[in-house]
Amino acid sequence: MIKTLIRYKSPYLFILPFFILFFVFQLIPFLWTVVISFTEWNGIGSPRPAGLFNYTQMLKDDMFWESFFNTFVYWISGFCGIIVFAVITANLLNFKNLNGRAAYKTILFLPNVCAAIAMGLIFRMIFDDNVGLINEVLVSLGGTRIPWLTGTAFSKIPVIFLNIWRNTPWFTMIVLSGLLNIPSEYYEAATVDGANIFQQFFKITLPSLRNILFFCFITVTVDSWKLFNESYILPGPGTSNTSLFQYMYESGFRIFKMGYASALGVVLICILLIISSIQFFVKKRSGEL
Numbered sequence: 001m002i003k004t005l006i007r008y009k010s011p012y013l014f015i016l017p018f019f020i021l022f023f024v025f026q027l028i029p030f031l032w033t034v035v036i037s038f039t040e041w042n043g044i045g046s047p048r049p050a051g052l053f054n055y056t057q058m059l060k061d062d063m064f065w066e067s068f069f070n071t072f073v074y075w076i077s078g079f080c081g082i083i084v085f086a087v088i089t090a091n092l093l094n095f096k097n098l099n100g101r102a103a104y105k106t107i108l109f110l111p112n113v114c115a116a117i118a119m120g121l122i123f124r125m126i127f128d129d130n131v132g133l134i135n136e137v138l139v140s141l142g143g144t145r146i147p148w149l150t151g152t153a154f155s156k157i158p159v160i161f162l163n164i165w166r167n168t169p170w171f172t173m174i175v176l177s178g179l180l181n182i183p184s185e186y187y188e189a190a191t192v193d194g195a196n197i198f199q200q201f202f203k204i205t206l207p208s209l210r211n212i213l214f215f216c217f218i219t220v221t222v223d224s225w226k227l228f229n230e231s232y233i234l235p236g237p238g239t240s241n242t243s244l245f246q247y248m249y250e251s252g253f254r255i256f257k258m259g260y261a262s263a264l265g266v267v268l269i270c271i272l273l274i275i276s277s278i279q280f281f282v283k284k285r286s287g288e289l
Contacts, residue, residue: 033265034262036258037265038054038259041258041259042256042257042258047259054262055267058267064244064247066240067246070231070241070242070244071243073156073160074156074159074160074224074230074243075220077160078160078163078167078223079217079221082167082216082220083213085164085168086171087175089168089172090175090178091179091201091205105173109170109173111165111166111169112166112169116166116229117229119165120233123158124158126158127148127157127234128148128149129146129148132148134146135148149235149237151236152240155234155240156236156240159230159234162230163230167223171220174212174215175212175213175216177212178208178209178211178212179209182208182209186204186208187200187204190204214283221275221276222272222276225244225245225271227245228243228245244264248261248264248265
């Protein structure tokens, strides 16, 4: 091992900054979080050992289960909405006869570079119960005003829309990069064989995007389970919109239960590991890994 390091010292020196940053800002904080999760600590003084107290309390915490369910809803909605819209939009941008392609790409990517807090404030105005654009359109069409952010039945919808709207452009660019790598000869041969556009999409496009879509699935999963800005800036009544990541933040920095917040962080990491492992297992069973 040491001989290998000495022999290839130049390449290892180039990647050394990454490992330094990884150890300092990721690995060490993670290990410290695991340690703190077994203590009672308010952020001041020395942590007091608490064993599994934080984890047993979590099982009886209604707020934990509600935030878990909210985050699960955000994950499923983002999982379906973002991927579907990204695939559709990328295919539209990939049309050969599309004029102004660069302009469309720029316009479509704007939501991803806009500040999440600013977009959240705009969405709050759009979904406002009294003067919001959505309700004004519904009233003009003969409908009634919907309590988007003041009723538990509808409060998650603005958060879901904002999450999909902000993240779809990024995944559109990823899917589009995959589409550009599909040889045009496949489509020419399919056209000669009489395949229509839908047959080409399901028989050529989707199979060719398997690895790209798998990467998108993993990334959407991670992003959805650590969703914070959208639910924080678009709060529903009570805790109806609170995500698990937001609950972890509030436990640590609002009521200063650092030990409990750390336990929430460990559980969140375990959830992501389990979901990602299942996705990798399914892909491996299908023979694609």
